[in-house]
Amino acid sequence: MSDVSTTELMVIVAARELNDGESVLVGVGVPNLAANLAKRLHAPGLLMVYESGTVGSNPSRMPLSIGDPCLVSGAKSVCSMYEQFAYYLQGGRIDVGFLGGAQIDKYGNINSTVIGSYKTPKVRLPGSGGACDIASNVKRIIVITPHEKRRFVEKVDFLTSPGFIDGKEGWKKLKLQGGGPYAVITSLCTFKFDDATGEMTVVALHEGVTLEQVQENTPWEVKVAAELGRTPPPTQEEIETLRALDPDKIYLR
């Protein structure tokens, strides 16, 4: 499947993690594509909720931003920003949330705030937005990220959104209502998290990828699942449906 780009592959793998009948909090860009792909294939009953307060959206185009009226037209409901975070997210009504960031560590902690120190940043990033709120409250966090050395780090410069902090025991003390990180889908593999320790564990390698490649691009000693799988290659249906969602290739570069 050499003509499938890594972004397309990551979106397709992420879409497979969404189940029919679930509710998913979606951001614009790649997560929006994954959710819309799942809805068109195996999860027609997927409830898409956007940070801007739209519930049950059916966007007619790729949303230009989270405030795009196309998320409203034909939706089931629209509420205020505070109500979205209070009634839906804190209310415990969201199954899956997608997150991304500049850095991620082995416990799934994410940095989308600064590179360098907070007071005198080398690079100032946009910040949490709803990410920390989502990480604290959804049942499953899914992260989609290119597998690059600068993104996978021993310790994030700034912990914007909690993963399992310094391990499952430390995380439990926070008593967050969410279930924590569930999957990290990269350009090389899929990680899930060890039940006991909360550490990121390779569960499947994408086609043509070796464990050595994953290790080379990850700064800590990578944990591997007892039964290491292979990502089933994208089907023609997945590829065609996905490309139809973003015909201008705004996100599918």
Place this chain on the structure above:
Amino acid sequence: MNTGKTMSMKEAISKFVNDGDTVYLAGFTHMIPFAAGHEIIRQGRKGLVLARATPDIIYDQMIAAGCAKKLMFSYAGNPGVGSLRCFRRAHEKGVPAPLEVEEYTHFGLSGRLFAGATNMPFLPMRTNLGSSLPPENEMMKTVTDPYTGDEVSVVPPLKPDVAVVHVQRADANGNSHIWGIIGEQKDTAFAAKRVVISAEEIVEESVIRSDPNRTLVPDFIVDAVVHEPWCAHPSYVQGYYDRDNEFYVDWDKITKEHEATLKYLDEWVFGVEDRAQYMKKVPQSKIDSLTPKPAYSAPVNFGSV
């Protein structure tokens, strides 16, 4: 009854926005009152605390123009495009002036407005614990839940000195109908000490009273009403115009250097008197391409006795 609140944007800003104020221009990437931001720049306001969940291009412009001493926010990006370069230049390099930040999550900042609007002493919320943010912002604290003994994150109320809220239609007294993404508009209006409404259309009070469920802001909390069509360009207004996405993408290039940013401000902010003149500079073909086809909701029956 007309209570004399209608005025131009120029008058409204001159009357209700002072140097050093905490200003909240509402709109969660939708219905952003750009015309109000431009008027604040033209009138040379200084030392403002600019508060917005998504500062967006409008606060990037106000920061470049030197209006701000501090930015209060939860997501400082160019939505759907990338960075806000003027914000970064000010915060990382002190150009044109150093900029303090006071940062929250979306829930945290919208919660501050809700607490301000409803006059709560503080608001507990299930977020922030475990994050590096609370140690960097002394306004984020924790309390012990008196019922369970657990640690709970709390934020204080936010009561901006002045809010500008853009709406689709209002009557002359400021009763405002808003639809589509309603963001933090209602909370901001109720939280602020002074409220300026700008509206795409000014309608008769009877139009408002025909559909009171749609009134998110009632007149008695409103200080000024400005009739300002296309106020939110280049952002969107549901049913009125689409986002000028080309401009959002261009802004990334315009702002690569501070000098080029100032040139933009010279032409599009200082070079015009008001929003009407600004819109005369926007080609008709652009206006046409941003204007959506109508799509009406099914009418509701309020009944009559």
